[in-house]
Amino acid sequence: MTRVGRWIGRHLALALGLLVLLYMYIPNFIVALMSFNDASQSRNLYQFQSFTWDNWLNPCAPLGMCESLRVSISIGLLATIVSTIIGTLAAFALVRHRFEGRSTANLMVFLPMATPEIVMGSSLLALFVAAGLGGQLGFWTILVAHIMFCISFVVVTVRSRLSGLDSNLEKAAMDLYANEWQTFWRVTFPLVFPGILAAALLAFSLSFDDFIITNFNAGQTVTFPMFVWGAAQRGVPMQVNVIGTLMFIAALTFVILGEVASRRRARGKVSAR
Structure with missing residues (x-):
């Protein structure tokens, strides 16, 4: 094999991976450009007219957009906190304990993920109406609905992390006279935390992005996806691209910081040895 062939063989996988990533990020680049x-004055939102900073200097210019963004962020944060706590506890129960109905519980966890959103949204609406909350649809009903479907994703994510956890590490800690509480906080929790953080980020993105389930249970409350859908009937303001770009930058920052922290911990372990 020639030197060129060997070089291509070594770098082909990397090149293909970079091409796939570039393809996946093309929509994000377009959104950033359109911001x-x-x-x-144009109905063709993706025809670049001229460069301007006005969209970034006045992100709240469209009436009601920042209010809908505040609602979405508030619901997303609350849904993330509640679903992460419940989902993490459920994941520990499913992985670490044997109890009657465990296999059924494992199956039930996947049902909200496999159920079409339109079915879940209409079912939750029927539940709220049957409970006498049909005239009180709004912030709290959206929050309950988001917690409902986010829990399954949290359970699956944290459970996969727990399943790959080496139990010998906890046994070694207890052999060194650590009690169960100390073992959990100093060994188990730091090892599981990346999975919990990933589950929380996934839950927030799902809650912030949801439209179908929210539309069924929103009443008069307008979230950011509902604002964008409503604005699309007249022409989506370019400030929407600003919000999308900021959300992408925030998500990318979280990933980079997590990767940097993980590599620093890995280097610290190597140097300690």
């Missing part, structure tokens, strides 16, 4: 587009 600088001065297309207020």
Whole structure:
């Protein structure tokens, strides 16, 4: 094999991976580009007219957009906190304990993930109406609905992390006279925390992005996806691309910081040896 062939063989997988990533991020790049587009007079939202900073300097110019964004962030944070706590406890129960109905519980965890959103949204609406909350649909009913479908994703994510955890590490800690509480906080929790953090980020993104289930249970409350859908009937303001770009940057920052922290811990373990 020639030197060129060996070089291609070594770098082919990397090149293909980079091409796939580039393809996946093309929509994000387009959104970032359009956040600088001065297309207020154009119905073709993805035809670049001229460069402007006005969209970034006045992100709340469209009436009601920042209020809907505040609602979505508030619901997303609350749903993330509650679903992460419940889902993490459920994951520990399913992985670490044997109890009657455990296999059925494992199956039930997957049902909200496999159920079409339109079915879940209409079912939750029927539940709220049957409970006498049909005239009180709004922030709290959206929150309950989001917690309902986020829990399954949290359980699956944390459970996969727990399943790959080496139990010998906890046994070694207890052999060194650590009690169960100390073992959990100093050994188990730091090892499981990346999975919990990943589950929380996934729950927030699912809650912030949801439209179908929210639309069924929102009443008069308008979330950010519902605002975008409503604005699309007249022409989506370019400030929507600003919010999308900021959300992408925030998510990318979390991933990079997590990777940097993980590599620092790995280097610290190697140097300690």
